[in-house]
Amino acid sequence: MEQFTSIFKRELLAYFRTPVAYVFLVIFLVASGVCTFFIGNFFDSNHAGLDLFFTFHPWLYLFLVPAIGMRLWAEDRRSGAIELLFSLPITVGEAVLAKFAAAWLFIGIALVLTFPLFFTVNYLGKPDNMVMMSGYLGSFLMAGAYLAITNLTSALSKNQVVSFILSCVICLVLVFMGWGVFSRILSDYLPVGVVDFIVSLGFVGHFETLSRGLINFGDLLYFLSVISVALTATGIALNRIKTA
């Protein structure tokens, strides 16, 4: 556990030691604001809630989460830090979890920093705060799923750019699978059961349920499963690197 904490701490602080953290935070906050107010026409919607804000998250995360996660292993492999890391008394599992948790918490911090929106909605109207909280939970879990996938692609390549593109593509597929527009196209060609199954594997459906305030065990389980599967695969990939 202490080893977990020390790596967690190092990785989290590593974001703030470089401009990465500040660039990310600014871009995330500006982009989510622009999406909500200009593209989503927040004021015209005349609705006291954050639905519009959350609608754009699957798309924002598509680029921003891989940008945060791509360095996790790729950088260590390129620089040779992994040599040192694996000679220290730490298990691969601990290291994977610690790096993931640090990056996830960092994204959590970015989400928390959108709090002015929360207060704006409360100032302008009478929103259901539990619904907004549920939306935040959903967004955080979805970010975790994106991040776990990026963690895996980062372990697969020494090159951060490769890892970035790979995770963008994988996440894009997962977003598309659950996206209404795409499923309507699919339903022209495939039986309903198959389309429903494909949709249930995608991010968006599970996220939308949560952002509407419905905390389903199934949706939580979905995101946690994606995270566990991706992290387990990361561990396997790293063990293969040690074996290869």
Added chain:
Amino acid sequence: MIEVSALTKRFNKHVAVDGVSFKVPKGEVLGFLGPNGAGKTTTMRMIVGSIYPTSGTVRIGGHDLLADTIAAQKQLGYLPENATTYGEMSVYEFLSFIADVRRLGGSERAKALDRVRELCFLDDVWHQLIETLSKGYRQRVGFAQALLHDPAVLILDEPTDGLDPNQKHEVRNLIRQMGTSKTIILSTHILEEVESVCSRVVIISQGKIATDSKPADLLKKSRYCNSVVLSVANKPKEEVEGTISKLPYVEKIETLENGSVRVFPKKQALIASEISQLASQNKWNMSEFAIDRGRLDDVFRTLTTVQKG
């Protein structure tokens, strides 16, 4: 303390390390020698557990590295080839991180940090970012990281690489000093380092152990061992050579580029006193007289040059 047996590493079809076995007891400094690509670094990586061997075992202080990885790794300090890599951290932050991972807490931690700060001369750069350091300083930070928890076993991959002659001297002294109470394996291709620091040498060539002996014994394998080099100012070379060749133990005489004469004894016998007797009998005015102890680079080349054809 370190037991390596039948250690083998295959990368696809290429065999990088091929059935390497040796034991290093406490108090020994083992020099790991070999040409580039011989498998030194790969072997060291397997000993510290950063990569898995294809087959074979490593035991550190009685713990099997593969079965009981954490217990084995706790006793290790490792200086990797490219010493420190977390460039965005300061020296202090990096070593604190290592202290955390090594579970050094409280006063023990402060003491450990102070100790390596002094031992590795890091005072001037303590709060400087690692990426801004020169190669020599980075190497010292890597060294500090390996020594922080005062491990019983040290694995050092080219510890003096990138250091200036003064720093090399300091590091060698340090290694020699620690060598009495620890078990140390160091790799190098600087041969003088082996003579000055190591109590034992393993030469590895193409993944296999070519020789495993004491540096002094290794010198005896050199063709130059106990040969005598002399030049005589007041006599022609032919006369000198003629006189010396009559000595019983002389194998052969070579003329060197600078005009000196090198006398090879039979079976590495000591012939220096006989030659100096001859010199005084014949009233030679000697401008040079030296006994060669043997040359490691010569032995190294013989042992690691692949015979072709």
